[in-house]
Amino acid sequence: MTHHDDHAAEGHGGHAHHPPYMKIFAWLSALTIIEIFVPFVFHANKAIAITILVAIAIWKMNLILRYFMHLKFDALVLGLIAATPGLLALIMASGLLMDWN
Amino acid sequence: MAHDHAAHGGHHALPHIPSEGNFDFTNGKFAMWLFLISDAMAFIGFLGAYMVLRMTALSSAVDGGLPWQPTWMLPMDLILTGINTFVLICSSVTMVKALAAIQDGNVQKLRLFLAGTMLGGAAFVGFQVWEWNHFIHAGITMQGLVVPSLDEAMENALKVDQHANKLAMAKTLFGGRDLKQPPEGKTLADFESGKFSEADYLALPLIMVDPEKGDKRAAQPGVIHHNTYAVAPTKKQPLIQPRELQAEIEDAEPGDRAAVLEKHRSLRAKVTSGFSSTFFVLTGFHGFHVFIGVIYLGIILLRSFKGAYSRENSSSVEIVGLYWHFVDLVWVLLFMVIYLIL
CATH class of the missing domain: 1.20.120.80 (Cytochrome c oxidase, subunit III, four-helix bundle)
Known part of the structure; x- marks a missing residue:
């Protein structure tokens, strides 16, 4: 039995236990609404707006990866594979930001 | 699973190839992750x-x-x-x-x-x-952005200043505006964030574009510059290259330059973006x-x-x-x- 099977394992009445998808949906929707208002609210301070927007985006991506893409329930090796491009993106973004003066 | x-x-299955090791996911899922x-x-x-x-x-x-x-x-x-x-x-x-x-x-x-x-x-x-x-x-x-024609740029400017003289504006719109000296109370960040009004823009010191010196300043509304590369707003409008227009304007006597612009007032330019x-x-x-x-x-x-x-x-x-x-x-x-x- 896999980890994935564990999280979708059969419960009472022949139904599997699934992650709280609707709860994640509510979070994603709420975060999307908040991020749309960020540029308007923090129009005067772009640095704060960008910081909040990046934090929200990371939060949303985390929810999608862990629950919708099941990394929370899958083998660690899949999580490590998924993290690889993120790490490279971080290195690239850091390099580019260092060039920005 | x-x-x-x-x-x-x-009956239609491919032979199962057992994966090496003890990974508990299908080969298909692994392949999708790699993709x-x-x-x-x-x-x-x-x-x-x-x-x-x-x-x-x-x-x-x-x-x-x-x-x-x-x-x-x-x-x-x-x-x-x-x-x-x-x-x-x-x-x-x-x-x-x-x-x-x-x-x-x-x-x-x-x-x-x-x-x-x-x-x-x-x-x-x-x-x-x-x-x-x-x-x-x-x-x-x-391929880029279509820069508003002189007419459109003037129209936009006139929305701000109803008393502006069109011909005078045509003269001043030819050439770039020096962003290094923003008007009082405005910053370059305002220009970036769109808080720079057309009036603010027109208040900036004028800079003439000189393509011969490789001047990169241009691409503001109504400015025709060597950076632009395609001009064909309508099928009726004869195709004119910005370089040609630039040359035509520069060849004209200073007093006639407005007339040259007037001739091409409905012309739009496309700039790379x-x-x-x-x-x-x-x-x-x-x-x-x-x-x-x-x-x-x-x-x-x-x-x-x-x-x-x-x-x-x-x-x-x-x-x-x-x-x-x-x-x-x-x-x-x-x-x-x-x-x-x-």
């Missing part, structure tokens, strides 16, 4: 290009070059795109619901949620087609993924009618789900970078 084909009777990370690298490359162009646009604007999103450019509709983002999130939820349904052995619900996911994806692509069409009609294309190029490439590449995803989902839906999936055989649904959520994941980044961080 890990051996879909074998579990499904095997997704390579795809993610491509998106990261595009986003890197976007970042570089976006960051250099500010220093370019200091030299009188084209800002990232000039004030005369059609603004992006954040609310509509936000709704479209919500549609994509909804489609992600229907996708996980489809997987949950088949894991519960409910094929009817699987079909229903797959169809819902396809509908969401199609709606998303449909909106993007509308948005592209809207932009292209407003002069924002992959990092924003428009990266916007179309990024949204286009992503939109193509969504389009492919809708087809992929359609294939899974069709196969579900042939009894391909069951409680014990749901791996293919999970794999298409991974692809679909990846598309959603990428959009989270693109939406933030392109639409929210202007």
Whole structure:
């Protein structure tokens, strides 16, 4: 039995236990609404707006990866594979930001 | 779970190749993850290009070059795109619901949620087609931005100053404006963020563009410059190259230059733009993924009618789900970078 099977394992009445998808949906929707208002609210301070927007985006991506893409329930090796491009993106973004003066 | 084909009777199944080691996921799922990370690298490359162009646009604007999103450019509709983002999130939820349904052995619900996911994806692509069409009609294309003609620029300026003399404005609009000396109380950041009004712009000291000296300042409304490369606003308008117009103006006596401009007043120019190029490439590449995803989902839906999936055989649904959520994941980044961080 896999980890994935564990999280979708059969419960009472022949139904599997699934992650709280609707709860994640509510979070994603709420975060999307908040991020749309960020540029308007923090129009005067772009640095704060960008910081909040990046934090929200990371939060949303985390929810999608862990629950919708099941990394929370899958083998660690899949999580490590998924993290690889993120790490490279971080290195690239850091390099580019260092060039920005 | 890990051996879909074998579990499904095997009459059309490929021989099962046991994976080495003790990894508890199917080969298909592993392959999809490998594909997704390579795809993610491509998106990261595009986003890197976007970042570089976006960051250099500010220093370019200091030299009188084209800002990232000039004030005369059609603004992006954040609310509509936000709704479209919500549609994509909804489609992600229907996708996980489809997987949950088949894991519960409910094929009817699987079909229903797959169809819902396809509908969401199609709606998303449909909106993007509308948005592209809207932009292209407003002069924002992959090749660059259409700079408003002298007439249009003057019209915009006249909205601010009703008493402005058109001919005088025609003279002053020829040439760039020196952004290094913004009016009192304004900063370059205001120009970048669109808080720079047309009147603010006109109040800037005038700088003449000299293509012979490789002057890069230009591309403001009404300015014709050697950087522009295509001029053909209507079929009736004879095609004229900006260089030719530049030469024609420079050859004319100073007193006649306004008349030369007057002759070409309805002429528009097209300038290269990092924003428009990266916007179309990024949204286009992503939109193509969504389009492919809708087809992929359609294939899974069709196969579900042939009894391909069951409680014990749901791996293919999970794999298409991974692809679909990846598309959603990428959009989270693109939406933030392109639409929210202007």
